[in-house]
Amino acid sequence: MADEIQRLVLPILRDIQARLGRVEGRMIDLEPRMTAQEQHLGGLLTSLPASHDRIDDLTRRLERVERRLELAESV
Structure with missing residues (x-):
């Protein structure tokens, strides 16, 4: 039973390890x-x-140029 679980889980863990390596x-x-x-x-x-x-x-x-040329609007 343990061998069967290892056979199923080991490829998944290797895939995760490879993906983490790429990241x-x-x-x-x-x-x-x-x-x-x-x-x-x-x-x-x-x-x-x-x-x-x-x-x-x-x-x-x-603003200074506008004032000197009297181009500024009166406020």
Whole structure:
């Protein structure tokens, strides 16, 4: 009886082991890609405030030009 159970269960366990090996391989492949994505996102988050500062500066300059040319609407 134990031999019959072993004969039935052993192929299933080998299949599970093979599948886990493939999953592990894929995880190992994904790890460097995730690290690269995290670094890229970190760079974007670092440069975002600088972009906002430049946009704010351009907005102030445009408002000043509009006032000097009397193009701004009176509020």
